[in-house]
Amino acid sequence: LQQQLQHAQKMEAIGTLAGGVAHDFNNLLQGIQGYTELLLLKSGKDESRELHQVLRAAQRGGELTRQLLTFSRKMESKLCPVNINQIIGDMRVLLERTIPKMIQVQLHLNANLRQVNGDGAQLEQVLMNLAVNARDAMPDGGVLTISTEEIAFPDHEGKILPEMVPGPYVVLRVADTGVGMDQETRERIFNPFFTTKEVGRGTGLGLAMVYGIVKNHQGHIVCDSEPGKGTAFIIYLPAIDLLPDQAKIDPATDLPGGV
Ligand code: ADP
Numbered sequence: 001l002q003q004q005l006q007h008a009q010k011m012e013a014i015g016t017l018a019g020g021v022a023h024d025f026n027n028l029l030q031g032i033q034g035y036t037e038l039l040l041l042k043s044g045k046d047e048s049r050e051l052h053q054v055l056r057a058a059q060r061g062g063e064l065t066r067q068l069l070t071f072s073r074k075m076e077s078k079l080c081p082v083n084i085n086q087i088i089g090d091m092r093v094l095l096e097r098t099i100p101k102m103i104q105v106q107l108h109l110n111a112n113l114r115q116v117n118g119d120g121a122q123l124e125q126v127l128m129n130l131a132v133n134a135r136d137a138m139p140d141g142g143v144l145t146i147s148t149e150e151i152a153f154p155d156h157e158g159k160i161l162p163e164m165v166p167g168p169y170v171v172l173r174v175a176d177t178g179v180g181m182d183q184e185t186r187e188r189i190f191n192p193f194f195t196t197k198e199v200g201r202g203t204g205l206g207l208a209m210v211y212g213i214v215k216n217h218q219g220h221i222v223c224d225s226e227p228g229k230g231t232a233f234i235i236y237l238p239a240i241d242l243l244p245d246q247a248k249i250d251p252a253t254d255l256p257g258g259v
Contacts, residue, residue, distance in 0.1 A: 137178025
């Protein structure tokens with residue numbers, strides 16, 4: 001618990017700091033981007049290559065600062081009943097575009113899944129961040145498996161997870177057959193700004209964000225990984241005690257955190 005508290009405090013401090021810097025920085029970058037676009041319209045062939053490079057760098061900077069901004073808004077979640085399977089289904093096209101052909105994507109979705117009290121946009125982000133990491137871990141191809149199931153008690157390979165209240169959970173598992181991680185790496189992956197990727201490729205914010213979002217959903221995340229074999233992220237989200245159809249008819253107003 002002490003460790004979790006420290007982690008939360010650290011995230012908050014970094015979030016506040018990053019938010020302040022990112023906001024100003026984003027404005028500056030938009031200036032650079034706008035003027036470069038103008039210059040591109042006026043320029044001849046000679047300069048256009050370099051100008052495109054400036055533009056790409058500014059765009060990349062913009063992406064990074066936007067990520068920082070999202071991170072710093074403390075990721076307030078707007079929770080309402082959502083079906084994880086549907087979120088995965090909605091993301092199919094985007095996933096296909098992100099994952100190269102040499103990686104095989106397998107979906108194993110439990111059709112009778114209960115809903116969770118969730119923020120659809122944030123859960124999409126969770127899935128995307130995990131999928132991008134899985135892709136990066138499989139430069140020579142492999143298999144990405146996304147699966148959902150429902151369990152009665154929060155138990156991870158026979159071990160009860162003590163920090164979780166009993167009750168039905170929806171389990172989302174994202175697994176790859178990639179490079180895997182050693183223990184030293186595994187212990188640091190949820191720390192903001194921890195990355196093993198080369199400069200310009202990784203921000204080290206992806207999993208910190210995933211962690212924050214899962215916690216906002218009263219959920220829990222576990223990582224299993226072995227060097228050379230692959231990695232699996234397992235997310236446990238409390239299931240709502242409603243059948244999918246009931247949840248659709250019933251507005252979310254009575255549910256804790258409902259909108
Ligand atoms: P980033 O992807 O920008 O590096 P993340 O927070 O998403 O930031 O990930 C942090 C680090 O965790 C990565 O740099 C990588 O070393 C490790 N990692 C995350 N996911 C995987 C995975 N599926 N396989 C192997 N390593 C991973």
